[in-house]
Structures are given as C-alpha cells and as structure tokens.
Amino acid sequence: MTENVNLRRRALLQGGAGLALSSLVVHGAAQTWPARPIRLLTGYAPGGSSDITARAISAPLARLLGQPIVVDNKPGASSALAAAEVARAAPDGYTLGLLDNAPMTIVPSLRNPGYDPLTGFTSISMVTQMPQVLVAAPTLPANSVRELIELMKKQPGKLNYGSGGSGSVGHLCAELLKSRSQTVAVHVPYRGAAPVVTALMAGEIQFAFLTYTGTAAFLKSGNLKALAVSSTTRLPTLPQVPTIAENVLPGFDAPGWFALLAPAGLPAGIVAILNKALADTMKMPAIVSRMEELGQIIATGKVDPKQTIPTELEQWKRLITERKIVVDG
Structure with a gap:
C-alpha cells in the first residue's frame, strides 16, 4: 500500500x-x-x-x-x-x-x-x-522482399498470398506491400492463421504476413522462411530478419x-x-x-x-x- x-x-x-x-x-x-x-x-x-x-x-x-x-x-x-x-x-x-x-x-x-x-x-x-512477419515456403524462389517484388512483377497475378481473413492486419499489410511496390498478387482469405500456415506448406499460397508466435515453430523447423518484418524495428527474436522499410520500401510501417x-x-x-x-x-x-x-x-x-x-x-x-x-x- x-x-x-x-x-x-x-x-x-x-x-x-x-x-x-x-x-x-x-x-x-x-x-x-x-x-x-x-x-x-x-x-x-x-x-x-x-x-x-x-x-x-x-x-x-x-x-x-x-x-x-x-x-x-x-x-x-x-x-x-x-x-x-x-x-x-x-x-x-x-x-x-x-x-x-x-x-x-x-x-x-x-x-x-x-x-x-x-x-x-x-x-x-x-x-x-507486434510486427507481422512476411513468411514464405522454402521452395519460393525469393529470399528477400526485393526478390519477392521482382517475382510478382515478372509474374503479375500468378502468386497467391493468404491471410486470416479479409480486413485482418495480415491482409492489409500485404495490400500495402502491393500498393507501395505496384505489384499484383491474389488474396486468399482463411479463417484464422493456422490454416494459412497449412496452405503455405501445401503450396496453395506463396506468402503471408503472420505473427511471430504463429510462425516461430515453423521457422525453426525450416518449414517456413522469414523474408522481413512489417515494423520499422527488427524483432529481437528474429534479429537477422530485416524490416521492409530498410530492405526496399522506406517508411513502410504496419x-x-x-x-x-x-x-x-x-x-x-x-x-x-x-x-x-x-x-x-x-x-x-x-x-x-x-x-x-x-x-x-x-x-x-x-x-x-x-x-x-x-x-x-x-x-x-x-x-x-x-x-x-x-x-x-
């Protein structure tokens, strides 16, 4: 007291x-x-x-x-x-x-x-x-945001990305990335984050913005790879993963x-x-x-x-x- x-x-x-x-x-x-x-x-x-x-x-x-x-x-x-x-x-x-x-x-x-x-x-x-982590399947031929953008520009509308639902943070992060980079990819909404991870590993979608807690185990096992984080500050738990802002799109913060x-x-x-x-x-x-x-x-x-x-x-x-x-x- x-x-x-x-x-x-x-x-x-x-x-x-x-x-x-x-x-x-x-x-x-x-x-x-x-x-x-x-x-x-x-x-x-x-x-x-x-x-x-x-x-x-x-x-x-x-x-x-x-x-x-x-x-x-x-x-x-x-x-x-x-x-x-x-x-x-x-x-x-x-x-x-x-x-x-x-x-x-x-x-x-x-x-x-x-x-x-x-x-x-x-x-x-x-x-x-709580930054969103831009994750992809290991088979995606892109290991950075810059390479993902280049891939989307070479294959407009051919790549799919998933989210936990229309209007979710992950959905808007991806749309902001597309808007800022002037690229095209198809949105596939799911009911929650877990099915998005399953779809990534099954090859139904190529990338997604998800939370660290929802992806940590899959990143450690190598079933997913992290390309970037959506904040202007790197995650302490993923210090080697750059922010989108520092990698290719200055000022990107979501x-x-x-x-x-x-x-x-x-x-x-x-x-x-x-x-x-x-x-x-x-x-x-x-x-x-x-x-x-x-x-x-x-x-x-x-x-x-x-x-x-x-x-x-x-x-x-x-x-x-x-x-x-x-x-x-």
Missing part, C-alpha cells in the same frame, strides 16, 4: 503546474483512486496474444496500484465489442481496455463500429508493437500493436498514475523477456497512441478505398 501511495504522489508531482488550480477536482479523484478492483477488457478469447499480454501485465500493474485487475475477455466483431464497451463506460478509471489496431483503426476504416476511435477514448499509453485505453474524459491525475505504473511494469526484466517470447516490442514511452491511431486510421482508410477492400460478411 505504501508503494501505491508513493506511486500516486510521484505521478501527481510530475504533472506540476499543468494540473494547478483548475485540476483540484482531478487531484481529489486521483488521490482516492483506485479504491476497488479495476476491469481490463480485451477483445479476444482466452489463450490468444491479447489475452496473454493482458494477463502478463495485469499482475505487476495490480501490485503497483494496490488493487486487483480483472481481465475480462469480450471477443467479437474483430474486438469492436470490447472497444465499444470501454467507450461506453464511466471515465472513472475502473474500466480500461487493452485494445489493438483492429477495433481502433481497421474496423472504423471498414464500417461504423458505433464509437469514434479518435474522440471516444482516453489514450493512456502504447504497450507493445505492425500490430496493443494500447492501454480508457473512456473519454478520464481525469489527468489518473492517467498520470496509470502511465507511471505501466512504464514501471514494462521495464521489469520478466515482462521484457515475456514480451520478446511473444514476438512483441515494448513501445511504452516510445510510441504515442495519440499520434499512432489517427495516422494509421488515415493510412488504412486510404488503402481500403484504393484497393476496394471489403470485410468478410
């Missing part, structure tokens, strides 16, 4: 003059928060990357804040159900969301999700980035990510406390190690969701319009 009090004091002191007289009410709320358990919503079923990440960070966060954090899985509509519930909640700090770019930038680019990703939330902090978000109007004092607690959590060696195992790059304090969300939203809207992408169903 002493650690919790000290954490609140440090966070409030760091706010300085910016929280002055007009923030006395906010100070009062922050000084008494949290007084009960906190609910952390995630938009996917138990066992996936979102759930594992939420549970990994919730335990140390709870210790720092002095209250339990209950992870609440609300799968459905590409995580938009969970995002909508966060947006509707009271801005009192007791309902938070560990949300990814699916409900925050992809779904709103495809349809009206019933909330505004720019005004309906308080962005607390980016948690991690990672998955997880951000800690709250309803719009969360008091600044509570935001400061959460920011400090999350920053301390993400520096813990056990958390750093766990995130690397999951193929994630810690982005807390390095990437600002208040900039990432509008920038990415604009990118996906433009791409979806240009490529005439429609979502399944």
Whole structure:
C-alpha cells in the first residue's frame, strides 16, 4: 500500500503546474483512486496474444496500484465489442481496455463500429508493437522482399498470398506491400492463421504476413522462411530478419500493436498514475523477456497512441478505398 501511495504522489508531482488550480477536482479523484478492483477488457478469447499480454501485465500493474485487475475477455466483431464497451463506460478509471489496431483503426476504416476511435477514448499509453512477419515456403524462389517484388512483377497475378481473413492486419499489410511496390498478387482469405500456415506448406499460397508466435515453430523447423518484418524495428527474436522499410520500401510501417485505453474524459491525475505504473511494469526484466517470447516490442514511452491511431486510421482508410477492400460478411 505504501508503494501505491508513493506511486500516486510521484505521478501527481510530475504533472506540476499543468494540473494547478483548475485540476483540484482531478487531484481529489486521483488521490482516492483506485479504491476497488479495476476491469481490463480485451477483445479476444482466452489463450490468444491479447489475452496473454493482458494477463502478463495485469499482475505487476495490480501490485503497483494496490488493487486487483480483472481481465475480462469480450471477443467479437474483430474486438469492436470490447472497444465499444470501454467507450461506453464511466471515465472513472475502473474500466480500461487493452485494445489493438483492429477495433481502433481497421474496423472504423471498414464500417461504423458505433464509437469514434479518435474522440471516444482516453489514450493512456502504447504497450507493445507486434510486427507481422512476411513468411514464405522454402521452395519460393525469393529470399528477400526485393526478390519477392521482382517475382510478382515478372509474374503479375500468378502468386497467391493468404491471410486470416479479409480486413485482418495480415491482409492489409500485404495490400500495402502491393500498393507501395505496384505489384499484383491474389488474396486468399482463411479463417484464422493456422490454416494459412497449412496452405503455405501445401503450396496453395506463396506468402503471408503472420505473427511471430504463429510462425516461430515453423521457422525453426525450416518449414517456413522469414523474408522481413512489417515494423520499422527488427524483432529481437528474429534479429537477422530485416524490416521492409530498410530492405526496399522506406517508411513502410504496419505492425500490430496493443494500447492501454480508457473512456473519454478520464481525469489527468489518473492517467498520470496509470502511465507511471505501466512504464514501471514494462521495464521489469520478466515482462521484457515475456514480451520478446511473444514476438512483441515494448513501445511504452516510445510510441504515442495519440499520434499512432489517427495516422494509421488515415493510412488504412486510404488503402481500403484504393484497393476496394471489403470485410468478410
């Protein structure tokens, strides 16, 4: 409890003059928060990357804040159900969301999700980035992004690529690659990542953008090969694999990510406390190690969701319009 009090004091002191007289009410709320358990919503079923990440960070966060954090899985509509519930909640700090770019930038680019990703939330902090790995079967006569692009240009429309579904991160990454490189390949959507891996090894498709956790075992066994990653930073678990940006397409940046978000109007004092607690959590060696195992790059304090969300939203809207992408169903 002493650690919790000290954490609140440090966070409030760091706010300085910016929280002055007009923030006395906010100070009062922050000084008494949290007084009960906190609910952390995630938009996917138990066992996936979102759930594992939420549970990994919730335990140390709870210790720092002095209250339990209950992870609440609300799968459905590409995580938009969970995002909508966060947006509707009271801005009192007791309902938070560990949300990814699916409900925050992809779904709103495809349809009206019933909330505004720019005004309906308080962005607390980016948690991690989860780059997509561009993978191919070992038999594909291309060992780099540059060689893959050359192959697509020589054989326009002859290569197939797979994804876990229309409108998924993997789908949009591939379409962005095609758009930036002015190439043609045929999209084959599947229901999830596992069948994409099976199709790659069977030769039904030639390449795909998938997560590290979904491909690690196949990369180690030699059943798949990694050509590049979709972020601007290399994955610590695949240090020899270049980024697309450094290899051939400068500025290419399309990672998955997880951000800690709250309803719009969360008091600044509570935001400061959460920011400090999350920053301390993400520096813990056990958390750093766990995130690397999951193929994630810690982005807390390095990437600002208040900039990432509008920038990415604009990118996906433009791409979806240009490529005439429609979502399944």
